[in-house]
Amino acid sequence: MDFTLNDDQQSLQEAARNFARNELPDIARDLENRNAPPSQELIRRYAEQGFLGVNVAPEYGGLGLGNLEALIVVEEFAKISSAVAFPIFESCVGPVRAIEHFGSEALKRRVIPKVCRGEIVVAVSMSEPDAGSALTDLKTRAEIRGDEVVLNGTKRWCSGGGHADGYVVYCRMSDDPGAKGIGAVYVEKDAPGLTFGPNETLMGFRGVPSSDLYFDDAHVPRENIIVPAGGFRKLMEAFDLERCGNATMSLGQASGALEDVLAYVQERRQFGKPIVDFQAVQLRLAEMQMRVDAARLLIYRAAANSEKGLPSVLESSLAKCFANEISREVTGHAVQLMGAYGYSSEFPMERRLRDAWGWGIAGGAIDIQKTNITSAMIGRRFDQRG
Template sequence: MFELTEEQRDLRELAAQVGAEQYAPRAREWDARREHLPRAERQRLAQLGLLALTLPEEYGGGGRPLIDALIILEELAKASPVAAWPVFEASTGPARVLHMFGTEEQKKRYLPAVAAGDTTIAVAISEPDAGSAATDATTTARIEGDEVVLNGTKRWCSGAGFSEKYLVYARFDNERGAAGIGAVLVDKDAPGLEFGPQEELMGFRGIGSADMFLTNVRVPVDDIIVPKGGFRNLFTAFSVERLGNSTMSLAIGQTALDRTAKYVQERKQFGKEIIEFQAIQGALADMVVQVEAARLLIYRAALNAGTGAPVTVEASIAKRFANEMAKKVSDLAIQLHGGYGYSAEYEIERLHRDAHGWALAGGTPTMQRLRIASEYLGRRFDQRR
């Protein structure tokens, strides 16, 4: 296991304490009511120095390595994914795209508000006919003078309707594939931007997801974050986001394991604790191995990244394994809890529902397998042929 520094352990303890005291008691309610984290709580996380650890200090962030943000993210996600979501977005999500690819003026204009908890930036990539095949996007960005005019529909935007800003990926011309695609920052209140009803999802409740309809939405050209043709470079940013995603899956696995370890030593059948049965011991051991392996893969990629971006293949390996781990471990947790695992009261079923959501988000395990094979062999495979 990697040895954490004293400072990292202090950060972890702070995040764990805040999560246990402030968010864990509300996790089930937030899930049932699909409630979003209030802005005041976002600002509380910022004041504690937990929100934007990876953003540079000159913009109000912590200026810390990626691994530090993932340590915080895991502890908050153990308490509630709703509480962890703003940290995910600020430290590993769209704000990092702005940090990595935006101009100095753009970073000065937008990142301090993110670091303070006043603004959350959500990403809008997918469309009705462009999911895993993101370069099939048809949303258009037409430059007219000093403005960009956006038209199109975006789907599966996590945080849609709640976030204050949206990084919208659009096609600047008719050139096929990635060559014509860039990204523009759009304000929630921009004229012509409308949101569909909130999706009724299996998990991810409280994070929110909705369609976005852009009809002649006009934004200044100064808000083009990624120019036309820059889409290929975004795999660098995607790798950061994938480690955030992996860590959310890790939190699910660790929480399921912790609760199961406690339960099997308390529950009695046939006159003894059920952990005395070898079948239970074997299942618990499988859970431990899965969780520990996922953590090692995530930490390897994050430590190699430092304050930058991880190696693409290492991020894909971590995501693929962690996503599948969370599904397997939470499923085993349901089985070992028996009927109680199927009850909302124990929250194991919530963990399992959320596990499937993280596997779908940010590039499915199937797509990660294709990327891993491509990177390992040093070959590019065209899925359209």
């Protein structure tokens, strides 16, 4: 068991870090101020650098590397901001991977290469007004009519909503109750019958658009079915990888905060010396480092153990839950150590704190991850409705 990155992984990490640090801080600040997503031009630059679809198979335009390599890149971009990292997250661990694993060959070749070239962004649409943590209560329906699928319903809290070019939509595809009736369909942004609500104004995640999706007899080709009714388990297996991505986006807030505050405490002087010379600061820094390292190791374990498939629900939930919790704690400590500079919106620290809270809600709330963990430990699901 080797806990060091190999030469190729280190080179990839360095390339991602150099690009992110040199090119993206000003862009991240602008996206935050305007609550706007990265431009198409920037996403194409990501593609040119090889940062999109890192772990996607080469026949679909990806680099064909592993999940670990993809998450290494995600973290370096997430250290700058969630907004600049989000297109990489979506291309490496998001809904594109569900299409790659379960979609038809025609759908894969129509969608995935465009994502890897930076031509389109694909988002996932799962939650509904009455189906968030209780996802199997979703009501959006998809009815097969000849060569088409017709969707009706409302989806909520879709990150990328109104901006992404395509959506992996979880929907009810049969009258079977609960998970048995659920599948997923790929829906293009311009599909007839699909409209969007306004861009949500959130505490954080500025630059990651979120809106409702409204389906009113929305028509898509039948070949856009990714998973038919009864495929909910497959969808959640793919989502275990997205949990690892969520954990890494969360980790990026913490590790980026730690790197910045470490430089700050060595420069900031009070009472005639750098504040890092005070033992209280030293203890807090050590605690922050322990939490960041522990979260990263949990993520790396889940990724390394998934190289022949998808992460396990236990390991991905452990990684997400822990990273979500420590990112809130570490960014909070960083704000405190930097004082007014940490609290000011002129600097990125308070943005990291706000985004850290968001990642613990998105993709399955922290407490839901804990029920997943316990279910995996004992080998059975719990009936939350009983």
